[in-house]
Structure formats: structure tokens, C-alpha cells
Amino acid sequence: MVASVRPADFGAYWKAVDDELARYPAAPELEELPRHSTDFGTVYALKLTSIGPYRIFGYYCVPRGEGPFPGLLYTPRYGSVNHIPSYYDRERYAVLQIMHRGQRLADQPFAAAYPGLLTHDIADPGRYVYRGIVADCVRGLEFLLSRPEVDRERIGVVGDDLALLVAARRPAVAALQASNLLLYRLLGAAERSDEYPVEEVNDYLRAYPERREAVACTLAYFDPLHHVPDIRATTLLCVGDPGALGGPEWLAPLRAALGGTVEEYRLTHEGGVDRDWLDAWLARRLGVEPRPLMWATRG
Amino acid sequence: MQQVRQPADQYRTKTIRPPDFDQFWAEIMAAAAEIPLRPSLEHVPMRSTDQVDVYEIGYDSLDGLRIAGWYCVPKESYLPPPYPGLLIVPGYISEPTLPKSWAKLGYAAVGVAPRGKLRSNRHFNPGYPGLLVHNIVDRHTYAYRGFYVDACRAVDFLLTRPEVDHGRIGVHGSSQGGALTVVTAALRADVITCGAAGAPFLCGFLDAIALTHSYPYEEIVEYLRRHPEREPLVRETLMYFDVINFAPMIRCPMLIYIGLADDVCPPETGYALYHALACPKELLAYPRCAHDAGSYWAMPKVKAFLAEHLKPAGVPR
Numbered sequence: 001m002v003a004s005v006r007p008a009d010f011g012a013y014w015k016a017v018d019d020e021l022a023r024y025p026a027a028p029e030l031e032e033l034p035r036h037s038t039d040f041g042t043v044y045a046l047k048l049t050s051i052g053p054y055r056i057f058g059y060y061c062v063p064r065g066e067g068p069f070p071g072l073l074y075t076p077r078y079g080s081v082n083h084i085p086s087y088y089d090r091e092r093y094a095v096l097q098i099m100h101r102g103q104r105l106a107d108q109p110f111a112a113a114y115p116g117l118l119t120h121d122i123a124d125p126g127r128y129v130y131r132g133i134v135a136d137c138v139r140g141l142e143f144l145l146s147r148p149e150v151d152r153e154r155i156g157v158v159g160d161d162l163a164l165l166v167a168a169r170r171p172a173v174a175a176l177q178a179s180n181l182l183l184y185r186l187l188g189a190a191e192r193s194d195e196y197p198v199e200e201v202n203d204y205l206r207a208y209p210e211r212r213e214a215v216a217c218t219l220a221y222f223d224p225l226h227h228v229p230d231i232r233a234t235t236l237l238c239v240g241d242p243g244a245l246g247g248p249e250w251l252a253p254l255r256a257a258l259g260g261t262v263e264e265y266r267l268t269h270e271g272g273v274d275r276d277w278l279d280a281w282l283a284r285r286l287g288v289e290p291r292p293l294m295w296a297t298r299g
Numbered sequence: 300m301q302q303v304r305q306p307a308d309q310y311r312t313k314t315i316r317p318p319d320f321d322q323f324w325a326e327i328m329a330a331a332a333e334i335p336l337r338p339s340l341e342h343v344p345m346r347s348t349d350q351v352d353v354y355e356i357g358y359d360s361l362d363g364l365r366i367a368g369w370y371c372v373p374k375e376s377y378l379p380p381p382y383p384g385l386l387i388v389p390g391y392i393s394e395p396t397l398p399k400s401w402a403k404l405g406y407a408a409v410g411v412a413p414r415g416k417l418r419s420n421r422h423f424n425p426g427y428p429g430l431l432v433h434n435i436v437d438r439h440t441y442a443y444r445g446f447y448v449d450a451c452r453a454v455d456f457l458l459t460r461p462e463v464d465h466g467r468i469g470v471h472g473s474s475q476g477g478a479l480t481v482v483t484a485a486l487r488a489d490v491i492t493c494g495a496a497g498a499p500f501l502c503g504f505l506d507a508i509a510l511t512h513s514y515p516y517e518e519i520v521e522y523l524r525r526h527p528e529r530e531p532l533v534r535e536t537l538m539y540f541d542v543i544n545f546a547p548m549i550r551c552p553m554l555i556y557i558g559l560a561d562d563v564c565p566p567e568t569g570y571a572l573y574h575a576l577a578c579p580k581e582l583l584a585y586p587r588c589a590h591d592a593g594s595y596w597a598m599p600k601v602k603a604f605l606a607e608h609l610k611p612a613g614v615p616r
Contacts, residue, residue: 035521036428080417081392081427087512104426114394114417115346196397207345269596271589272560 004185004219006226013125013221014169020051021135021142028143030060040064041090048143050101051135057105058098058140061090068151069094070286071144075137075159075166076100078182078197080107080114088291092283094150098140100133100162118182118197119204123214125221130183134222137166145172154286157233161224167235168227175285176231177278179238179267181246183222184254187215189245225254234261236281238274304510307559308584310567312503316544323438323539327361328486331448334359338459340370350377351402356409360452361445367418368411368453369395371402372462373613381464382407383492383609384457388450388472388479389416391500391515392427404602405611407463409456413449413479415442431518436532438539443501447486447540450479454487466492467609471601473497473592474564477555478542481572484553485545493608495554495601496572498561498592503568504537510565543568546575553580554604556597558588 007013029047036043036059046058061084063069072093076082081104085095099105102112112120112129120129141157144150156175157163161183167173182197190201205212220226228235235258240246248264255262265281267274280290317323339357346353354370373382385406389395394417398408414423415430425433425442433442454470457463469492470483477499484494500515507516508523523530538544553576557569566584573582583600585593606614 035525079392080394083392083514084428086514087517111417115397194403195400199397199399203346206348268587269591269593270560270585270587271558271591272562272587275560275562275589 004187004216004223004225007217007220010221010226017051017131017135018169021138024049024051024053026139026143026146028146036084038090043084043090046096046143048139050139051132052101054101054110054132054136055106056099056101056136056139057103058096058143059084060094060096060143061085062094062149063091067094067149069149070154070156070288071147071150071152072096072282072286073098073137073141073144073155073157073163073166075140075157075162076103076133078118078160080104080112088279092288092291093156093286094144094147096140096144098137100136102129102133106136115196115200115203118200122201122204122218123208123211125218128218128222130222134162134165134169137162138169141166141170141173145170156282156286158282161222164224164231164235165222165227167233168224168230171230171232173231173233175282176233176235177238177282178235181224181251181254183219184224185250186219186223192245225257228254228258231259234263234285236263236265236278238278239264239266304567307566308570310506310570312543312568312571313505314503314541314543314571315538316547317538320539320544321548324486327444327448328451331361331452334361336452336455336459338456346397346399348399350374351399353397353399356456358452358456360414360449362423364414364419364422364445364449366411366413366449366452367416368409368456369397370407370409370456371397371399372407373402373405378405378612380462382462383467383469383611384409384454384460384463384465385605385609386411386450386453386457386468386470386483388470388476388483389413390472390474390476391430403613404606405613406609407457407460409453411450411453413446415446419449428514428518428521431515432522435519435522435536436529438536441536441540443540447479447482450483451486454483454490458490465490469493469495469605469609471495471605473594474590475500477564478502481542481549481553482545484551485548488548488550491551493552493554493605494549495556495604497556497594497597497601498558498564498590499542499555499569499572500564501540502542502564502572504541505534506571507565507568510567511562513563516563543572543575546572547577549576549578551578552604552608553578554583554601555580556583556592556594556601557585558590558592559584559586560588561590561592563590
């Protein structure tokens with residue numbers, strides 16, 4: 001079993017990231033995308049500067065009418081593409097989907113490789129690609145906080161480990177949903193799985209076995225286990241099957257470490273049930289109506 | 300407010316099969332067949348294991364495009380050849396997987412990146428959103444013309460490999476991968492032994508855009524909102540690419556699995572596809588499941604179905 005140990009300079013490492021982020025103005029550019037806008041909301045292409053400096057991208061969608069609206073940040077998935085926020089989210093929230101550096105629309109000059117991103121410069125905490133990726137997501141939340149149409153008391157974040165890290169770095173978040181964690185206990189997960197993207201770590205360590213300690217050192221800065229005590233939001237942790245990666249035993253240390261109120265949702269494997277339940281939970285927390293249930297069939 | 304819908308299995312699709320559908324695709328496939336495949340294969344030691352060798356592959360396709368993929372094959376010391384071939388086709392926004400886990404089961408497996416995907420997008424990159432409506436008013440240049448052919452030519456790649464049993468080649472994918480599974484089984488009906496398609500996308504385009512607000516189908520809604528006068532051209536183009544219209548061409552056994560609460564690929568369109576299949580077929584329809592298409596329960600059945608027809612050495616029988 002691989003234990004993730006909080007580095008002694010953990011606080012200094014992340015303060016340096018915050019300082020670097022503060023050094024660069026976000027310099028937001030918003031441009032309406034008429035093709036994607038509707039009669040109930042406007043969709044914008046958003047560009048922001050993050051650390052590096054690096055220009056990142058987001059889809060920012062604002063309902064028409066009187067605000068302020070609850071804000072919602074979707075942190076990026078692990079993959080090259082993120083969709084424009086869903087129709088139902090755009091009706092109810094000022095919602096931002098960030099593309100971190102390397103993903104499509106934020107892939108100049110750096111285009112992420114899949115597989116490859118997860119281990120990009122993983123042996124050096126100062127250069128590991130996720131240092132910038134976390135900063136990109138934090139910058140997204142800062143953007144939401146800067147918007148007059150967003151109710152700063154009602155901001156939600158949805159995603160994987162990145163959502164946890166963002167909410168920990170900027171405790172202005174009211175509601176947080178986390179699922180499909182990737183950076184949490186990653187070396188331990190790699191010992192139990194040969195599925196990508198986790199398998200990227202196994203590939204890397206097969207090629208560079210002598211770097212195992214350095215990899216462990218880097219990953220410790222990004223393990224949400226060491227970030228979540230700073231979270232003040234109400235957190236909904238999505239939990240998988242007992243005994244599985246992502247199951248209750250696996251997540252128990254994280255749950256125990258989480259600051260703020262914690263709730264658990266046991267995923268059902270029935271995607272429609274999970275979708276509707278998670279949507280209703282977030283809607284309740286942020287003071288909007290849940291999306292319509294998808295189906296009632298006649299006959 | 301809850302939407303009230305007829306039971307999905309009773310839905311009648313609006314999809315029409317054009318009289319020259321077969322001829323349209325026969326001409327495209329004939330043109331593709333004239334293009335030398337020029338397959339390339341480069342070993343990737345970093346991703347290989349004691350059991351599986353991983354290769355980056357490439358081949359030529361329509362319009363002079365070079366298509367990339369991953370090829371994962373059991374090491375001879377782990378399992379001796381010949382191996383059944385398995386084509387794994389990707390979803391709309393996902394990158395192709397390295398099908399190592401399939402190779403561990405005894406398949407010589409290709410994960411293909413059709414045009415526009417990373418590593419196949421140097422000369423064609425309409426983006427996401429973008430691909431679904433790229434040249435959607437012209438069937439001769441619509442994005443999926445080449446995209447479908449790229450997937451089919453991954454089968455040709457497998458046929459170049461001496462370690463592959465050419466009499467045992469299957470195809471599997473979900474969402475857009477489900478669509479490509481059906482298309483490949485149809486256009487390469489001479490070769491494909493079986494196919495397993497989950498939550499099939501690109502079925503009943505015109506039905507789907509009225510049944511869901513989810514991307515990627517929402518791209519078409521947005522396009523038509525901006526260009527309503529182009530609706531007849533869009534309708535005409537899509538008839539030639541509707542996966543339901545490929546279904547009657549398939550001769551091999553097919554397994555289809557869908558979620559009855561799928562808001563991305565509406566289950567009505569999955570049923571329409573299933574009804575159009577004239578081959579040996581099975582449908583797994585999971586209540587309360589969404590675009591996951593009940594994969595938790597379906598995947599063991601998919602693996603058993605593929606193993607039954609393709610007989611990989613790594614799967615006990």
C-alpha cells in the first residue's frame with residue numbers, strides 16, 4: 001500500500017502558485033457565440049490568462065433576464081474535449097466550463113497528449129503539468145467571482161479532483177460535487193488498475209523505475225487528501241461500490257479529512273438515476289429548480 | 300416538468316433510406332479501395348508490458364489523410380498467434396483508447412483515431428463542436444463520409460497483419476463508437492464476424508434532434524436555428540449517413556445495448572436501429588440507465604458475446 005505523505009513545504013508550494021497567479025491579470029476576453037446562444041441564454045467564448053503565462057479558454061453561459069444567478073464551474077474532464085455546458089444548466093446558472101492548458105481551444109502552444117498528460121513532467125513538482133492545470137481551474141473560479149451577474153453566495157463546483165482542489169484553494173464555494181477522482185492516492189490506484197488513464201503511471205514507472213520516489217513526491221502536492229481540510233463548501237462525494245477503487249473504503253480517508261459539511265451519494269450504475277439525483281442535489285443547494293425528469297412514458 | 304413520451308420501442312423513426320444509398324456508399328468504398336493503405340507500425344516500448352506489445356499505427360484514407368491508431372497485440376510468449384482481430388471505435392469527444400486490456404484477453408486490437416481526432420487532425424480539424432455539422436449540406440463532402448471510411452480502413456489494417464486470423468474480426472464501441480460499429484459491420488460485411496454497439500449515436504438524426512437537447516445532436520439544432528433555409532439540404536445529406544440505413548447491410552451477429560433514460564442518444568433511435576437490423580441480433584435495454592447504456596451490466600455480456608464469436612485464447616471457455 002502506497003501512503004501519500006503531505007510534503008513539508010506543501011503550503012509554500014501552493015502559495016507560490018497563488019502568487020504567480022496574482023502576478024498575471026486574468027485579462028478576460030468575452031466574445032458571444034451566436035450559434036450557441038438561445039432565447040434563454042447567451043454563450044460566450046472566454047479567454048483568460050493563467051500562470052506561465054498561458055492563455056486558457058472557457059465556455060461561459062449566462063441566462064437572460066435579471067440576475068444575479070447562481071454560478072457554476074465545471075472543472076475539465078481528463079481528455080482533449082469538454083462540451084459546452086448543457087442546455088438545462090444554461091437555463092439556471094451562470095455556468096463556466098474551463099478548458100485547461102493543453103485541451104482543445106487551449107492547446108496553443110501546448111497540446112496535451114492522451115495518453116501522456118497525466119505523467120507530463122511528473123518527476124518534478126515544479127514542472128508537473130498539473131501545477132498549471134490547477135491554476136487554470138482556480139482562475140476560472142476567480143472569473144466567476146469577478147462577475148456582477150453571479151451571486152457570490154451561491155457558487156457551485158462540479159468535477160473530479162480538480163473541483164476539490166479549486167474549492168480548497170478558494171473557499172468561496174457553497175456547494176461541491178466530486179466524482180471519478182484521478183489524483184487521489186494515484187500511486188495506490190496504479191497498483192490496483194491497468195486501465196487508462198491510471199495505467200499511464202504504470203507505463204511511466206515501468207520505463208523509469210528509478211523515478212518512483214520523485215513521482216510519489218510530486219503527486220503528494222496534488223493529492224486532494226492534503227487539500228480538502230481547507231474546503232468550506234458543502235461537499236457531495238460520489239462513492240462507488242464497496243471494495244472498488246472509488247468505493248467507500250477507498251474514499252474513507254478523504255471523507256475523514258474533508259472540511260465543511262460532507263454528504264455521500266452511492267452511485268447506482270444507473271446513469272439516469274444518478275444524473276437526476278445529482279442535478280437535484282445541486283439545484284437545491286444553489287436555489288434553483290431541478291432539471292425536468294427525462295422520461296415518463298405513456299402506455 | 301416531466302416529459303411524457305411514448306414507450307421508446309413503439310417509436311417510428313422519420314429516417315428514410317434513399318434509393319441510391321447502396322450505390323452512394325459502393326462508390327465511396329470503391330474509391331477508397333483504390334488508395335494504397337501504406338500501413339505503418341512503430342513499437343512503443345513505454346506502453347508495452349510483459350504480456351502486450353503496443354504500437355502506434357498509421358494508414359492512408361480518403362482525401363489524402365493519414366489516420367492514426369493504437370495497435371495492441373499479445374506477446375507470443377504470453378499467447379501464441381493467430382489472434383482474432385478487434386476494432387475498438389471511439390466516442391465523439393473521446394480519444395481512442397489503447398486497447399491493452401483487450402489484447403490481454405487474446406485479441407489483436409486496434410483503437411482507431413478517425414480524422415479530426417488527436418493525431419489524425421493535421422489536415423482536417425473541424426473541432427468539437429463542429430464535426431457533426433461540418434459540410435452538412437453536402438453529402439459528398441460531409442465530415443462523416445471520410446470519418447466512416449477511416450474506421451473501415453482500420454479493418455484493412457488488421458487484414459495486413461500476419462498474426463491476425465482474417466476469419467475472426469470483430470468491432471466494438473459505444474456512442475459514436477456504437478455508430479461506427481454498425482457502419483463498419485455494414486460496409487465491411489465481407490469481413491466482420493460480429494459487432495457490439497452501445498448507445499448508438501448518428502441513428503435517426505432527425506428524430507434525435509427533436510427528442511434531446513444534449514450535445515452533440517444539439518449542434519444540428521443550433522445549425523438549423525441559424526440557417527433554417529438549409530433544412531432540406533441537411534435532411535438530404537443526413538439520409539446518407541444515418542446509421543439506421545446501414546443496418547440492413549449487416550450479415551453478422553450484432554449485440555446492441557441502450558439506456559432507456561439516455562438523454563444523449565435517445566433510446567427511441569436505438570430501438571429504430573435494432574428494428575432495422577436483418578442479421579442475428581440481440582438487444583439489451585436497461586431501464587433508468589442513461590448514456591452509460593447499462594455498461595455495468597452490459598460489458599460482461601459484450602465480452603462474452605465477442606468471445607463466443609471471436610474465440611480469443613485468453614478468455615476461458
